[in-house]
Amino acid sequence: MQGWLRKKLDNSFDAADLAHDTFMRLLNREEMIAPQEPRAFLTTVAKGLVANFYRRRHVEAAWLEALAALPEPEVPDVEARAILLETLIEIDRRLDGLPVVVRRVFLLSQLDGMTQQQIAAELNISLATVQRHIAKALHRCLFAA
Numbered sequence: 001m002q003g004w005l006r007k008k009l010d011n012s013f014d015a016a017d018l019a020h021d022t023f024m025r026l027l028n029r030e031e032m033i034a035p036q037e038p039r040a041f042l043t044t045v046a047k048g049l050v051a052n053f054y055r056r057r058h059v060e061a062a063w064l065e066a067l068a069a070l071p072e073p074e075v076p077d078v079e080a081r082a083i084l085l086e087t088l089i090e091i092d093r094r095l096d097g098l099p100v101v102v103r104r105v106f107l108l109s110q111l112d113g114m115t116q117q118q119i120a121a122e123l124n125i126s127l128a129t130v131q132r133h134i135a136k137a138l139h140r141c142l143f144a145a
Contacts, residue, residue, distance in 0.1 A: 001042055008050050018053060022046045052093070059092050060085060094144040098137060105130055106137035 001022060005015035022045050063085050067075060076084065095103050105123065108114045116130045
């Protein structure tokens with residue numbers, strides 16, 4: 001497992017972490033299962049963790065790019081940056097699984113600051129659909145475990 005992850009990640013430390021996380025996911029399940037194909041099961045879990053790893057890296061890179069664009073007096077301190085990055089990663093995790101259009105509407109609203117009318121015009125969807133998508137994404141952000 002670790003060798004496969006090392007090839008995917010090109011980093012032995014990250015591979016070791018994800019191999020550990022893969023087995024911990026299996027061990028922490030409420031209901032222990034005995035998959036018929038344990039190797040395939042572990043690979044499927046590991047693939048999901050690799051996808052999450054790269055998505056987290058993408059969020060971190062976007063955050064660092066946004067920070068670099070801020071004027072010096074507005075740059076948050078190290079602790080605040082860490083908290084904000086954790087929050088962004090958690091929001092991304094909570095939005096995962098929503099349809100692409102719901103995520104896009106939410107991000108246009110919350111990150112780009114577009115009004116609901118602007119989003120409706122941009123995506124050629126009704127205002128009611130925009131409102132429904134924003135409500136769905138907000139609900140996921142606030143109440144997803």
